[in-house]
Amino acid sequence: MKVWIDQDLCTGDGLCEEICPDVFTLLDDGLAYVKQDGNVLNEPGGAAGLAVVPSDLEDSVVEASEECPGECIFVERES
Numbered sequence: 452m453k454v455w456i457d458q459d460l461c462t463g464d465g466l467c468e469e470i471c472p473d474v475f476t477l478l479d480d481g482l483a484y485v486k487q488d489g490n491v492l493n494e495p496g497g498a499a500g501l502a503v504v505p506s507d508l509e510d511s512v513v514e515a516s517e518e519c520p521g522e523c524i525f526v527e528r529e530s
Contacts, residue, residue: 452503452504452506452509452512452526452527452528452529453501453502453503453504453526453527453529454474454485454501454502454504454512454516454524454525454526454527455485455492455497455498455499455500455501455502455524455525455527456475456482456483456484456485456496456497456500456523456524456525457497457498457523457525458482458483458484458496458497458523459497459523460521460522460523461482461483461521461523462520462521462523463477463481463482463483464519464520464521465477465483466515466518466519466520467483467515467516467518467519467524468483470511470514470515470518471508471511471512471514471515473486473505473508473511474486474502474504474508474511474512474515475515475524476491478491478493482496483523483524484496484500485500485501485502486502487502487503498525501527512524512526513526
């Protein structure tokens with residue numbers, strides 16, 4: 452599974468970070484970004500900041516995407 456955030460839709464509520472801090476973080480710009488292996492993927496962010504989700508965190512990432520008020524978290528499942 453992979454995940455990315457559309458910062459144009461992000462409302463900065465921080466629910467994603469509360470639900471799954473190992474994958475999501477809010478930066479000083481007030482927007483959420485994904486993390487992979489502890490590295491924030493904010494350059495350039497958006498779909499280019501696609502992070503691979505560890506299998507043990509997949510349920511939390513899905514929950515975060517469902518709870519996101521901005522509907523800005525996009526999950527891509529590998530087929």
